[in-house]
Amino acid sequence: MKLKDVLRYCFLLESVNESYLNKDITTITQDTRQVTKGSLFIAIEGANFDGHSLIQEALEKGATAVVVERRPNDQTMPYVLVPDTKKALAEIANAFYGNPSETLNVVGVTGTNGKTTITHLVDQIVDLLGHKAGIIGTMYNKIDDQVLPTINTTPDSITIQKLLQQMNRAGVSVSALEVSSHGLAQGRTWGIDFDIAVFTNLTQDHLDFHGSMEEYFLAKSLLFSQLGNSYTGKRKLAVINQDDSYGRKLSQMTSANVLTYGCEGQGDLQARRIRIDSTGTSFNLCFQEVSYEVQTMLIGEFNVYNLLAAIGVTIGLGYNFEEVLEVIPAIKPVMGRFQLVANAKKVAAIVDYAHTPDGLENVLETAQEIATKKIFCVVGCGGDRDKTKRPLMAEIALKYATTAIFTTDNPRREEPMSIVEDMIAGTHQDNYMIELDRKKAIQLAMDLAEEGDLVLVAGKGHETYQITGEKTIHFDDSEIISEYQPSIEVR
Numbered sequence: 001m002k003l004k005d006v007l008r009y010c011f012l013l014e015s016v017n018e019s020y021l022n023k024d025i026t027t028i029t030q031d032t033r034q035v036t037k038g039s040l041f042i043a044i045e046g047a048n049f050d051g052h053s054l055i056q057e058a059l060e061k062g063a064t065a066v067v068v069e070r071r072p073n074d075q076t077m078p079y080v081l082v083p084d085t086k087k088a089l090a091e092i093a094n095a096f097y098g099n100p101s102e103t104l105n106v107v108g109v110t111g112t113n114g115k116t117t118i119t120h121l122v123d124q125i126v127d128l129l130g131h132k133a134g135i136i137g138t139m140y141n142k143i144d145d146q147v148l149p150t151i152n153t154t155p156d157s158i159t160i161q162k163l164l165q166q167m168n169r170a171g172v173s174v175s176a177l178e179v180s181s182h183g184l185a186q187g188r189t190w191g192i193d194f195d196i197a198v199f200t201n202l203t204q205d206h207l208d209f210h211g212s213m214e215e216y217f218l219a220k221s222l223l224f225s226q227l228g229n230s231y232t233g234k235r236k237l238a239v240i241n242q243d244d245s246y247g248r249k250l251s252q253m254t255s256a257n258v259l260t261y262g263c264e265g266q267g268d269l270q271a272r273r274i275r276i277d278s279t280g281t282s283f284n285l286c287f288q289e290v291s292y293e294v295q296t297m298l299i300g301e302f303n304v305y306n307l308l309a310a311i312g313v314t315i316g317l318g319y320n321f322e323e324v325l326e327v328i329p330a331i332k333p334v335m336g337r338f339q340l341v342a343n344a345k346k347v348a349a350i351v352d353y354a355h356t357p358d359g360l361e362n363v364l365e366t367a368q369e370i371a372t373k374k375i376f377c378v379v380g381c382g383g384d385r386d387k388t389k390r391p392l393m394a395e396i397a398l399k400y401a402t403t404a405i406f407t408t409d410n411p412r413r414e415e416p417m418s419i420v421e422d423m424i425a426g427t428h429q430d431n432y433m434i435e436l437d438r439k440k441a442i443q444l445a446m447d448l449a450e451e452g453d454l455v456l457v458a459g460k461g462h463e464t465y466q467i468t469g470e471k472t473i474h475f476d477d478s479e480i481i482s483e484y485q486p487s488i489e490v491r
């Protein structure tokens, strides 16, 4: 593709001369390590590196031109000056991969908790109705049945646009994207023509990155500014949790049409009479003054919210409402989200990805509804992440659990014991134990649990690894539970 075509969606402050604009671009990249002959290199200022300091290296490796937001000292080099290279990266990726979101139905899901669950619910509904779906998110990226590994929940713009192009080529009709606040703040989703945007909730997380809840909310709200309105010919819909105060604010802020949902008596889609047991959840769904009985294998009120959001998305997609309701009982729970794991002790053992105060509270509330006796909660907090959520998570564990066992999550570059110390700092309760070895902590909870008790292992859900320092080892909470053998003697 010619450079001028690659740049067609960009706002250029200064461009290289005509002869360069007609040169062929073989690849686009923001990483000098991936530059080959004919690449277009886009300089990004990141947390560790400033790509602008690497433009000479990119040219030496054969880049045809570089895209910058600061004019280089050597103005004879082939450069393109733009106001914002992160935005330009997204626009360039969009052009290079053929503007795939124009033809795909793209659903963006944002909020503190529920993104992975909702994208998987949408994926399953679309699939059960006989269409092809794709996912970009925390656990993996998925193009119809093809599963690809991922690093970020919301990848960089080039990866996203490439995946969307592959989805288009594979005949996917609906692509469900998890849109993280980091992704929004770093402009990874600019250039995507979203059709539907979902807001789940906003509670404390990532304050290390955003600084305050206001900034965090502002980042989340960018998805809804980007959604635009319906005057472009495409149907645009914002699906918003009406029970969340930030959700109510967003409804006022977006220029798109809004469909609200909730469980507290407000919203276009409402769940009433929610009943929860260890096999699933049932509720009455009220929509346009008609009430429908819904049954799902998913457990917990928080999952009712997730299901309402997914149903809202299908309304936005124009699917037949009754047909959607018919497939709901067939939807399978999402891996690592209130996942019941069979075990030799025959106790209710649950693995869940709750890694925020609100997530943990929701899950423990649900646990309380199905537990008949004691609750043991194994939980830790991630290293190199928001420290202020640590004591809040410990407090919640201590409030709901008979005994909490504090352990490691992914300590990353932090000292495991100091993370636990942050968790218990200030607590006056003593119903906890500390076992830093997560495997031993899970086994300890299983040892202590008796018939009728419940063990909740929180924080890592589907993860199959543990990161300590620079080392990543295989680690799987559910594997430890299912392989657990009761010892004769209780430790």
Ligand SMILES: CC(=O)N[C@H]1[C@@H](OP(=O)(O)OP(=O)(O)OC[C@H]2O[C@@H](n3ccc(=O)[nH]c3=O)[C@H](O)[C@@H]2O)O[C@H](CO)[C@@H](O)[C@@H]1O[C@H](C)C(=O)N[C@@H](C)C(=O)N[C@H](CCC(=O)O)C(=O)O
Binding pocket: 030, 031, 032, 033, 043, 044, 045, 046, 047, 048, 049, 050, 051, 054, 151, 152, 153, 154, 155, 156, 157, 180, 181, 182, 183, 188
């Ligand atoms: C702090 C953060 O968000 N970092 C993200 C960011 O990387 P960065 O800013 O550190 O980049 P950098 O290393 O400073 O490099 C700057 C630029 O120089 C380039 N470079 C660098 C070195 C070199 O030799 N040559 C070169 O060209 C890089 O390619 C880059 O373009 O941009 C990268 C590309 O988009 C991301 O992969 C990376 O995510 C890291 C891995 C990460 O852990 N991020 C987490 C915090 C995150 O984003 N999490 C959210 C989910 C959160 C949630 O639960 O909601 C997510 O969406 O994953």
Ligand SMILES: Nc1ncnc2c1ncn2[C@@H]1O[C@H](COP(=O)(O)OP(=O)(O)OP(=O)(O)O)[C@@H](O)[C@H]1O
Binding pocket: 111, 112, 113, 114, 115, 116, 117, 118, 138, 153, 178, 200, 201, 302, 303, 305, 306, 336, 337, 338, 352, 353, 354, 355, 358, 359, 360, 362, 363, 461
């Ligand atoms: N709607 C919800 N409201 C509150 N808590 C929820 C909700 N849905 C899920 N949770 C809790 O949050 C955890 C994470 O859920 P999920 O993976 O769907 O969220 P996410 O937004 O994708 O998280 P991440 O930001 O890590 O990608 C679940 O394991 C559960 O404990």
Ligand SMILES: N[C@H](CCC[C@H](N)C(=O)O)C(=O)O
Binding pocket: 153, 355, 381, 382, 383, 385, 409, 410, 459, 460, 463
């Ligand atoms: N997307 C979240 C996931 C946290 C999961 C938890 N297990 C941890 O490692 O802290 C984050 O990166 O903050």
Ligand SMILES: [Mg+2]
Binding pocket: 115, 116, 117, 137, 138, 139, 153, 178
């Ligand atoms: Mg997720």
